[in-house]
Amino acid sequence: MNLRRFILIAVPYLWLVALFLVPFLIVVKISFSSAAISMPPYTPTFSLTQGWAGIENFFSQLSVDNFVFLTQDDLYWKAYLSSLQIAAISTVLTLIVAYPMAYGMARAPDEWRPTLLMLVILPFWTSFLIRVYSWMGIISDQGLLNQFLMWLGIIAEPLHIMNTSKAVYLGIVYTYLPFMILPIYAALEKMDDSLGEAAVDLGASRLSSFWLVTVPMSRPGVIAGCFLVFIPAIGEYVIPQLLGGSNTLMIGKVLWTEFFSNADWPLASSVAVVLLLILIIPIMLFQRNQQKNEEAGR
Amino acid sequence: MNKRLSWFNVTSLTLGFAFLYLPMLILIIYSFNASKLVTVWAGFSTRWYVELFHDQPFLDAAWVTLKVAVSSSTLATILGTMAAIVMVRMGRFRGRTLFSGMIYAPLVMPDVITGLSLLLLFIAIGLDRGVFTIMLAHTTFSMCYVSVVVSSRLMTFDHSLEEAALDLGASPFESFRLVTLPIILPAVVSGWLLAFTLSLDDLVIASFTTGPSATTLPMKIFSAVRLGVSPEINALSTLMISVVAIGVISASLISKRAIIRQRREEQEGGRA
Numbered sequence: 100m101n102l103r104r105f106i107l108i109a110v111p112y113l114w115l116v117a118l119f120l121v122p123f124l125i126v127v128k129i130s131f132s133s134a135a136i137s138m139p140p141y142t143p144t145f146s147l148t149q150g151w152a153g154i155e156n157f158f159s160q161l162s163v164d165n166f167v168f169l170t171q172d173d174l175y176w177k178a179y180l181s182s183l184q185i186a187a188i189s190t191v192l193t194l195i196v197a198y199p200m201a202y203g204m205a206r207a208p209d210e211w212r213p214t215l216l217m218l219v220i221l222p223f224w225t226s227f228l229i230r231v232y233s234w235m236g237i238i239s240d241q242g243l244l245n246q247f248l249m250w251l252g253i254i255a256e257p258l259h260i261m262n263t264s265k266a267v268y269l270g271i272v273y274t275y276l277p278f279m280i281l282p283i284y285a286a287l288e289k290m291d292d293s294l295g296e297a298a299v300d301l302g303a304s305r306l307s308s309f310w311l312v313t314v315p316m317s318r319p320g321v322i323a324g325c326f327l328v329f330i331p332a333i334g335e336y337v338i339p340q341l342l343g344g345s346n347t348l349m350i351g352k353v354l355w356t357e358f359f360s361n362a363d364w365p366l367a368s369s370v371a372v373v374l375l376l377i378l379i380i381p382i383m384l385f386q387r388n389q390q391k392n393e394e395a396g397r
Numbered sequence: 398m399n400k401r402l403s404w405f406n407v408t409s410l411t412l413g414f415a416f417l418y419l420p421m422l423i424l425i426i427y428s429f430n431a432s433k434l435v436t437v438w439a440g441f442s443t444r445w446y447v448e449l450f451h452d453q454p455f456l457d458a459a460w461v462t463l464k465v466a467v468s469s470s471t472l473a474t475i476l477g478t479m480a481a482i483v484m485v486r487m488g489r490f491r492g493r494t495l496f497s498g499m500i501y502a503p504l505v506m507p508d509v510i511t512g513l514s515l516l517l518l519f520i521a522i523g524l525d526r527g528v529f530t531i532m533l534a535h536t537t538f539s540m541c542y543v544s545v546v547v548s549s550r551l552m553t554f555d556h557s558l559e560e561a562a563l564d565l566g567a568s569p570f571e572s573f574r575l576v577t578l579p580i581i582l583p584a585v586v587s588g589w590l591l592a593f594t595l596s597l598d599d600l601v602i603a604s605f606t607t608g609p610s611a612t613t614l615p616m617k618i619f620s621a622v623r624l625g626v627s628p629e630i631n632a633l634s635t636l637m638i639s640v641v642a643i644g645v646i647s648a649s650l651i652s653k654r655a656i657i658r659q660r661r662e663e664q665e666g667g668r669a
Contacts (some may be wrong), residue, residue: 107479107482107483111479111483116499119503122515122517125518128512178571200409200413200414201408203413205405221642222418224644224645226637227598228615228622229637230420232626232634233420233634235625243423265536331507336508355509364517378505
């Protein structure tokens with residue numbers, strides 16, 4: 100192995116080990132520690148100055164208390180469950196909004212498509228925070244939506260959307276929509292139109308041709324899009340914080356509070372470790388789905 | 398080919414894009430509202446823009462954000478491109494599985510976990526938190542995005558071009574500079590842009606990894622909007638949206654023109 104090759108591999112490798120792997124191991128380690136009133140606020144701390152006895156002492160003080168506590172206090176498992184539930188409902192809603200759009204884009208004339216594609220991608224480049232914030236003035240009790248609906252006379256009392264889980268669904272659908280549209284569009288665009296026409300020629304109605312030909316062809320895109328929305332939505336912090344108010348329980352918010360407000364670092368770390376364990380399952384399924392698609396594409 | 402949009406297609410596209418763009422449009426309109434009450438229209442005014450440019454903490458935060466974004470995206474582009482070359486061109490080496498895991502894992506890692514783990518690292522090694530630590534954190538997650546973008550480009554181009562350059566006596570560095578880099582340059586540039594916007598956008602990781610000395614723009618916006626809608630934030634958002642819109646639209650026009658020129662050259666080449 101020559102020196103050039105070694106440097107090329109070593110630089111990004113060491114960077115990631117130092118700033119991704121090691122920090123992660125520290126989280127795992129602190130999740131087995133206990134909270135203490137000191138700086139840093141946990142024990143035991145690792146010190147090599149005491150030699151072997153220090154290491155032995157270190158391991159003997161580690162405990163699973165935090166994880167036991169997570170199962171005992173209702174707050175945590177409720178937060179995990181409600182995160183999963185909110186993520187799942189939002190994913191289905193995003194799919195319902197995204198599919199007709201992706202379908203329309205795939206059927207649009209060729210010269211429109213780059214523009215439509217750009218219109219989908221453009222919001223993705225604008226600040227996530229601003230896109231979430233833009234709904235606050237619309238859905239609040241005195242917001243524009245309520246003003247508009249009351250002016251029309253459809254409702255007499257303002258709708259309470261802000262600070263409920265409905266607002267969180269809306270926020271997730273809005274901000275993650277491009278992640279769902281793009282893979283579905285990519286799958287539909289590759290589809291040969293003559294397949295649908297053949298089905299119609301053979302006597303299928305337009306609807307059953309859509310259901311029996313188009314939908315199955317777009318399945319890989321639908322699955323990829325669902326994972327791309329579901330996985331990040333579970334750990335979401337900004338949307339429940341800004342739109343969900345104090346009524347919506349999500350695990351990202353719990354972790355943040357545990358760390359910043361309660362300064363319980365060991366507990367925050369064990370919340371993070373359990374969250375990762377939950378995420379590993381959908382992430383592995385997603386990886387397998389992507390590999391299968393790649394192989395099918397070849 | 399029978400490609401006619403049905404009324405259903407037209408309706409879903411219209412409603413869909415209205416849903417995507419109306420909230421931002423409303424935000425832009427209300428940034429010119431004279432009233433401090435953000436839901437009541439009281440005439441056109443640019444006073445919130447004037448106030449924004451006299452708000453020193455906001456300007457400071459914008460400067461911090463820009464410093465972090467430029468430095469982290471540049472460093473991330475260098476590291477990410479190196480990582481992409483390692484992934485695509487270096488073949489097998491010891492620890493390759495771990496390496497590719499470390500490239501892909503940060504892409505799906507929730508921000509709260511990334512932020513928490515980096516903060517615990519910075520505290521463990523006693524690093525003073527501020528602009529520098531945010532920069533390190535942003536570089537780490539952006540380099541993974543850059544490496545995914547660049548490696549997809551590297552995979553599609555012919556390795557034999559590099560080998561030809563080497564056979565013709567170019568040094569490995571010359572072959573990289575004269576052959577590989579020009580071909581992957583569009584991917585490197587879009588990787589940099591992606592890293593830059595990711596850094597501009599990040600609230601959670603920056604909040605964890607910063608110290609009392611540095612506040613970024615998203616942190617400033619977040620603490621302002623937690624209390625409710627504010628006209629000054631509307632003005633700031635309008636500015637940010639316009640910058641991005643102008644950037645993306647001009648980039649797509651430039652690439653469109655490049656494609657047209659390329660096609661014309663190909664046609665002329667075919668005739669000659």
